[in-house]
Structure formats: structure tokens, C-alpha cells
Amino acid sequence: MKRLLTMCLITTLCAGFVFAGGASEKVDQPVIEVTHSATQDGQIATYERILQQLVDEYNAENGTQYLLKYVSGQGKDITNTRMSSNDRPDIFSLDSPADVNQYDKDGLLLDLSPYAQRAGWEQTMFDWAYKLAQVDGKVVTLPFGYEGMVLWYNKSIMNELGLDAGTIDTLAEYEEALKKASDAGYIPVMLGSQDWPWAQEWYLSIMNSYTGRDLVKKTIEGTSELGWSDPAFKKTIELYQSWHDKGYLADGKSYILTSDDAINAFTNDKALFKLEGTWAPYWIAPLEQADQDTIGVMLHPAINSTERPHLPLAVGGMWCVSSDTEHPEIAAAILSGQLRQEFQSDFLQNGMDVAPIQVDEEEFQGLPPTVETMWSLVNGALAEGSFGYTTWAFYPPETRVYLYEGIVNVLEGTTTIDDYLAEMDRLTTKELAAGFTPVIPSTR
DSSP, X not given: OOOOOOTTOOOOSSSSOOOTTSOOSOOSSOEEEEEOOOOSXXXXXXXXXXXXXXXXXXXXXXXXXXXXXXEOOXXXXXXXXXXXXXXXXXXXXXXXXXXXXXXXXXXXXXXXXXXXXXHTHHHHBOHHHHHHTEETTEEOOEEEEEEEEEEEEEHHHHHHTTOOGGGOXXXXXXXXXXXXXXXXXXXXXXXXXXXXXXXXXXXXXXXXXXXXXXXXXXXXXTOOSXXXXXXXXXXXXXXXXXXXXXXXXXXXXXXXXXXXXXXXXHHTTOEXXXXXXXXXXXXXXXSOHHHHHTEEEXXXXXXXXXXXXXXXXXXXXXXXXXXXXXXXXXXXXXXXXXXXXXXXXXXXXXTOOXXXXXXXXGGGTTSOHHHHHHHHHHHHHHHHTOEEEOHHHHSOHHHHHHHHHHHHHHHHTSSOHHHHHHHHHHHHHHHHHTXXXXXXXXXX
């Protein structure tokens, strides 16, 4: 769900494509094709270098002569088109467990179970990540990266208002901070979703997860008696609507402002908080050091007495192998190779997803201080099992889309909260009946 940079998009469907290493496309050697959604030049170069190293190592160990064809900039629409044709890549990335679930039901994914067992994925990966790798008991994907929702804040404004981020843990304390910011002429929370409608689900991921993680899990699994119509969810949406009505959310313009509007307002000292996920370093890193030093990060305060502050968790992407690949052994080796510790610092330095493994602490050193603090929060939450559920990683796909599209109608007053939640319930019930299989790790 991170907002991908587009300044270096590679055109992938043109003639005369050049392979990694500079080889022409017309070759007799076997080719392993890897496609991914990355578009930023530094990230593309990092992937190409690491993937080429893994291919070279496989060739040296097995006496093969594979060439790597790395195709970047292939988002979900392109992937869907290619996977419904005869031009399927060997390895490709998907956005979420829900996508993997559907691809597996369509018979498009290779069963990776024997390769995962041989490489020890279960012993290497976080337990929640290994669970997400499976559909109906078989391993069909490598969840890669982990991201979550946090709250960024302006240290200078925090100090000016006499607030301490370290002591804002409860709903009362949070709303006091929002009111103080508003009274002082600042925007309490910046959020812009006009060009990026998914930004609404960032906050709703927090709000629903904080309503009650067990309740969310049961609702998505279809075992909750009341589903989304549970009064607890209504109370949460009422709270969210009240923040909108008071102007706490982007001065009541969260769905009118763009994501760049939100970033610019926050970085120009006009807002106390910026609601965004752990991918925010993509716009923090280019700032001057003095501006970076003004930014702090924290977990969102609690909104009730049911849940303590925690990290609503998502997976950065899902590496998959086509069921009709002619090269399953090297494909599996490439996936397993990305779990190695030696590559994680490269991923981190380029603002990329790291493997869902216990990454050595020294790998996080040398990052901007605020980013280091962010990773400390994230890794601490994962180690303690203090994580929750983001919408894009765990919700049924139609339910998820309506969640962030329908909330705008609620905020505008054209849909009641009861009708909004009833439609959420109808969609989830329909999707479960149609065969959607939730894969939701338990928390502590």
C-alpha cells in the first residue's frame, strides 16, 4: 500500500528488451523472468543487483546458464493481464494475501511447500508471515516486507503546545492534543486521499483494529454474531466522523486534499500529526537534516479501554511463482535467497521492504534517526505480538474497497453509519460464501 514513486518508470512491453547483464533478448540460454511493481530507480537497481547475484550463484552451484530478465513497473493491472495470457512471468509480485488467495483458487500459483520445507522458511520467518504464506495448508507465496500504520508528529509544535508524545496514550489525551492544536491554529491531523483514496483506509485500519482485534478477526472470518453491525464498530465510526466534523482531520477536507497536499502541510509546520504508514521515509529522507530532526514518530493512542496502542500490520508484497513455470527450482531459490541477512541492509538503505525475519539490529544503524526510531517501534511490536490488522492485508477485497469509498459518503452525510456498516456486512458475507478464505494471524 505504500505510495510508489514514478519518476523512473521502466517501459516493459517494448521491443528489444535488455536482460540484466546486458544480454540481447534473442538467446538460446534458459531465461528466468522476475516481474515487480517497483518504479524508483534506486530500488530497481537494488533488486536487479540482488536478483542477478542469486541467479549467478544458482548457475555456479548447479552448472546451469540461466539469464535473468527483470521487468519492473508491473503493477496489479499489468500482472492480471499477463497472468490471464500465455505470457506469464516465472516470478511475480502481488499486493496482498487476498490477491494470493484468488490467484491460488484460479490455479495460477506453484505449490512451494517442498521448497519452503527444504529451505526452512517456517524456522526462518516470523510466525505470522509463515501463516500468510499458506492457503489451505500449502505454501504458495513468500510474504515479503512488513509495514504498518504509525503516527508522525511535529516536535516543535508538540513542544509549543506543552505536549509530550510519550504520554499521549489514551483517547482523552489524544483528543486533548487535537483540540490544543486546533485552538492554536494548527491542523490536528493531516491526511489527503483525493488522488490516493486508499489513504482513508490507513486511518480506518487503525480505528477498526483498535476497536478490538479479536472482534475484527471474527468479523472477517464470519464467526462474529453481529459482524460489522456490532455496536463497537458503530461507536468507532461515530468517533471518526466526530473528528471530521470538528475539523481535526485535515480541517474536514481529508477526501478533498491530495496526498502531496497533506505531506506539504505537515512538512511546512502547519499540522501537529501526519497519519501515514512506515513507508513515509520516502518523503522524509529527501528533507534537509534540520527538517528531518523536527519529525517524530509514535504509535497511535488508544481509542477505548479494549485495546492498547499497537501496530496495524501489513505485508509489503507477496512473491509468487507461476504454476506453469518451467524453472521451479531456480525460482524457489531466488525467493529463498531474499531471506538472507546480508541483503537486508541494502533493502533498508533504499527504503525497500525487508524480509519478514528477525533482522540483525546493526542493519538498522546509519538510517535517519527518525527512521531508526520507527523501525524500533515496528520491530518491538512484532517481537511482542503487539500488532493488529490493516484492511489491505486481511479484509475481503470488495469489503475493503467499500470501506474506504463508502466512508466518504458517511463523512459527507449522504450515507448513515448504520447503512455503511450494513453494506460492509453484506459484502463480507457474500465474499465468504463465494470462497474467500481469511488468513489472519492471532495476536497477543
